[in-house]
Amino acid sequence: MAIGIFGLPRTGKTSIFNAVTRGHADTATFRTSGAQPNIGVAKVPDIRLDKLAELSKPKKLTAAEVEYIDIPASPDAMAKGIGGEFLNVLQRCDALIVVCRSFENTAVAHVEDTIDPYRDAESLEMELMFSDLALLERREHRIGTQLRSAKVSERDALAKEQIIIAKIKEQLEAEVPVREQNLSAEAAPLLENFQLLSGKPLMVVFNIDEESVERTTEIEAEMAARIDKPQVSTVALCGKLEMELAGMDPEEELEFRESLGVGEPSLDRMIRVSYDLLGLISFLTTGPDETRAWTIRKxxxxxxxxxxxxxxxxxxxxxxxxxxxxxxxxxxxxxxxxxxxxxxxxxxxxxxxxxxxxxxxxxx
Ligand SMILES: Nc1nc2c(ncn2[C@@H]2O[C@H](COP(=O)(O)OP(=O)(O)O)[C@@H](O)[C@H]2O)c(=O)[nH]1
Ligand SMILES: [Mg+2]
Missing domain, CATH: 3.10.20.30 (Beta-grasp domain)
Known part of the structure; x- marks a missing residue:
């Protein structure tokens, strides 16, 4: 189970990836081409482990983990459509995070002239739908060819598939992402096969300014109100700052966070929301040797x-x-x-x- 981070170039995807995984992948002010996906693992913050440890005083604490894949955008991402060469990586992810740039930074060029994370979130959702439409059209075409030489026994299944594809396409053309479509149980095995991007649970992350961090709660409330869709979560955080904090030792980090005056670190929330989006829960074991969270599907x-x-x-x-x-x-x-x-x-x-x-x- 992995969650893929995608978005426009230079929106802070790699900074956020480094923050959640405490990694050191290259962030770049200019370069975007030639990059490869980064893969890393984040520990899921879970206060319950600490509380249980107080009861059983174990030698070791083991947290659950979430896998992240930081998927580079092609420089002309908007023109070429989503994913481009990394479409197959996106398809393999079980949930997606779209990073939208909300920070001002004159040293870092934005692909659009202005900063507008709501616009970008919207247009990237459209890109997901375009990608799905293109895939379904290719499949339709292939079914057409297959039908010409299909045995009678195979015709039925192909004809059914055609009908389901037509229904999904119709809704996509009306700008309804697959995750919002009420599809019949019949469609489930096909969906599993197609791995449609707009059908995956989505988290919209706004990468905000250092100066806006104290307004995180306010910004998140607005996001939740304006991006209110099923299986879509919203989080705001400052990627650059979070990446710096993740590089500190834990005490220094805690002190710094307190001085910033923010409540629950957005980063912790982002990781927990990721876990939830992936449909994962934890059961816990505790004893003198180890207190541990085990990951299972709901x-x-x-x-x-x-x-x-x-x-x-x-x-x-x-x-x-x-x-x-x-x-x-x-x-x-x-x-x-x-x-x-x-x-x-x-x-x-x-x-x-x-x-x-x-x-x-x-x-x-
Ligand atoms: N001021 C500011 N700069 C940021 C922030 N997040 C990322 N950047 C800068 O934007 C550039 C691109 O960041 P990167 O994480 O490589 O973006 P990616 O191309 O989406 O992976 C780097 O120079 C970062 O330092 C932020 O929250 N605030
Ligand atoms: Mg990057």
Whole structure:
């Protein structure tokens, strides 16, 4: 599972990538061509791990992770359409982040004459839709050829595909991204195949000025109101500043953040929103050795979650002892939670919830 960062040239994509992954990829004032995608991993900030660690005093804390891919824009991104040579990288991503430039910086040229992140967010969403339309047209064309030589038994499936494609195209032409289209369950396997870009969950990130950081909450409220669409999240942060902060040691960073007077670091929020957009949740384990967050997809069962830790635990699964994180903290200990009845056993088919603190019982 990976989330792709894309956008116009010089909007701060690589700066933001470096901030979330604490990496050191090249940021560039001028150069944009010849760049390759950067791949990195961010730790998902999770206060619950620290709280659990207070209870079980483990030797080690292990956070969940999110993979980011920083996808360079071609210099003439707008003219050539989205992705260009990196279209296949975008298609492989499970969710997308579009970075829109909101910072003024005369040393860094913008591809447009003016700074307008709402305009850019809109036009990049259009680019996603154009890319999908082009893909669907190519597929339609191919179906046309296939139909000429298709066996009777194959005709049905191809004809159905044609109908579904026509429906998706019609809505795309009316500027409705795939993620907002109410498509039938029949369309699901096709969508899986096509990997349409406007069907992927999206996060719109405004890269704001250093001077605007203190107005982050205000800017984010406006974004949430103006970009209010299903499966689209919004975050504002200053990429350059966040990249510098990520390069500091933790105490220095904390001090600096406090002096800036911002609440929850936007960067932490961005990472958590990424995790959520990818459809991921964490279950937690804790003990004297390790307190750890394990990544699973929303909706999976206890026995499948067990496989995350070890395939033996899945194979020899007996039952799971589970308490919700909030219940455990309120009770103060496993023993108290057991008395209150919030600590209970669940079977194989139990649907895991975010924040479940789990102990799997198994034999092999
Ligand atoms: N003033 C200012 N400059 C920024 C900010 N974010 C990025 N830049 C500058 O913009 C240029 C392009 O940044 P980069 O991250 O390489 O953008 P990319 O082309 O989208 O990957 C670099 O010179 C950055 O230092 C920001 O928030 N404020
Ligand atoms: Mg870059």
């Amino acid at each position: 909706g999976i069962s206890a026995v499948d979650a067990a496989a995350k830790i070890h395939s033996d635990i899945q194979r020899g699964f007996i039952r799971a002892e589970i308490v919700g994180y909030e219940d455990l903290i309120r009770a103060g200990s496993i023993a108290e939670a057991r008395k209150e009845g919030t600590f209970r056993t669940e079977g194989k088919s139990y649907t895991m919830q975010d924040g479940d603190v789990v102990n799997f019982l198994f034999n092999v």
